[in-house]
Amino acid sequence: MLRLTPAQLKHYNGKDKPEMYVAVNGKIYDVTHVKQWATGSHHGHKPGTDLSEAIQHAPHKTKVLKWLKCVGTLVKPNK
Structure with missing residues (x-):
């Protein structure tokens, strides 16, 4: 499982990296x-x-998340 900061997550946009992730x-x-x-x-x-x-x-709220693969956790950046 991945552990990404918001800054790292930004790279999973389908352009910088082929994967597209949302938190x-x-x-x-x-x-x-x-x-x-x-x-x-x-x-x-x-x-x-x-x-x-x-x-x-969103009209579907979080119900749609059950159909998506969870690939990790969003973490706070180290200071």
């Missing part, structure tokens, strides 16, 4: 092969970001 509530999910993310964004949201706040406003 929600401290967990990192792989959206690389999810058709809704095929264009490199989903309803204006970009991969490589923390969508914890945004998903609360």
Whole structure:
């Protein structure tokens, strides 16, 4: 399992690295092969970001997360 800071997560955007990951509530999910993310964004949201706040406003809330593979944990950067 990965342990990524928000700065490291940004590289998993489908451009810097081929994988596309998003974080929600401290967990990192792989959206690389999810058709809704095929264009490199989903309803204006970009991969490589923390969508914890945004998903609360989505009609599906966190229900869709059960279909995604959890690949790691979002951690606070070391100071």
